[in-house]
Amino acid sequence: MTTALLVAIAVMWLPVALLNLGKGEPKGTGAATGFVGAIVVIGAILQAAVFKDGFTAGLLFAHGILYLTVSYALLAGLQDFRSVGNVSLTVALVSAIYMVLFYTGGAVVDGKTLTPQSNYLAMACLGYTILTLEVWLAFHGKMGAKVLAWSLLIWVPIGLWIPAFSLMSKGCLPF
Numbered sequence: 392m393t394t395a396l397l398v399a400i401a402v403m404w405l406p407v408a409l410l411n412l413g414k415g416e417p418k419g420t421g422a423a424t425g426f427v428g429a430i431v432v433i434g435a436i437l438q439a440a441v442f443k444d445g446f447t448a449g450l451l452f453a454h455g456i457l458y459l460t461v462s463y464a465l466l467a468g469l470q471d472f473r474s475v476g477n478v479s480l481t482v483a484l485v486s487a488i489y490m491v492l493f494y495t496g497g498a499v500v501d502g503k504t505l506t507p508q509s510n511y512l513a514m515a516c517l518g519y520t521i522l523t524l525e526v527w528l529a530f531h532g533k534m535g536a537k538v539l540a541w542s543l544l545i546w547v548p549i550g551l552w553i554p555a556f557s558l559m560s561k562g563c564l565p566f
Contacts (some may be wrong), residue, residue, distance in 0.1 A: 421465025428458030476530030490516035
């Protein structure tokens, strides 16, 4: 489930990056962002309810809500994106917590590890933390949109495609 969501998230990140580079328009990008945000939130619900994985669902919920917030801002034509930046700051903090948890792994209860240890997912969450901090900075006028755009373009393969396609094709992460 999560691997397919990572592929879908790229369908939002690339158009948003291109929009920040002056290629594209807000309403179409906002629609794509809204579709992806809705799919991610629905995926988070399924991850928690069907797959009994509240841990992964929490990260998906946070990002899905951010995507829906960005979608609203683009579709509504907001001139001031600071409120979206504030949502992004919250998601950055959540991603940072996930980064630490993936790096350290969690406790073992009744022979089951509550939080899986994964250096790759820790690195991916570090990237998500940086990206969402960049969104916060950009939407508060402290960083240029082009820096954010190039970060998104670079991070699509590293933080979305490599883990998704590696898990789908090999059954494991690169490291």
